[in-house]
């Protein structure tokens with residue numbers, strides 16, 4: 001659509017009411033005069049009455065359009081990309097993260113920092129993992145690229161903190177071990193397969 005067509009498009013004018021608000025004041029004196037005129041014509045009180053009516057309806061008529069945050073919260077979409085969660089393996093409770101570093105490499109804000117080491121069994125483990133949520137733009141690339149579905153976006157969106165360093169630790173994002181049964185699972189690579197219970201005794205590679 002060209003600009004001209006856009007300007008002339010049919011926007012259904014029958015539902016619009018054109019208000020005659022007069023010419024806009026050009027100088028400071030004209031503005032002052034307009035304020036005085038409107039006030040003493042009672043327009044100020046009309047506005048106050050409209051506000052008062054809305055307030056009375058909200059308080060006594062149950063017509064409330066706001067919520068009492070933080071005591072009440074609006075539901076968020078299941079696909080909302082909020083603060084990250086680090087998941088555990090349901091079977092063992094171990095970290096699902098294998099320390100591959102893909103999330104750190106793909107992060108376009110360069111806010112993931114991690115390090116790995118070998119444990120006593122010469123297996124690689126994550127020794128340090130932080131996300132600087134002051135820089136994170138919640139693009140979701142880290143969750144998309146993770147081959148183990150170890151890092152996902154959870155439903156927590158209140159990440160205010162007095163200390164920058166206080167809300168970026170691996171332990172804060174990790175599913176608490178006593179709440180493992182409440183861990184939300186997502187579809188995708190690394191997710192628990194529907195027949196995991198049948199496969200669990202056979203070989204770990206089967207699920």
Ligand code: SF4
Nearest residue numbers: 107136137139140142
């Ligand atoms: S959501 Fe995006 S910006 Fe935030 S840590 Fe993941 S990749 Fe980086």
Ligand code: SF4
Nearest residue numbers: 097098100101103146
């Ligand atoms: S991509 Fe996943 S498995 Fe790899 S280091 Fe990041 S969180 Fe861990």
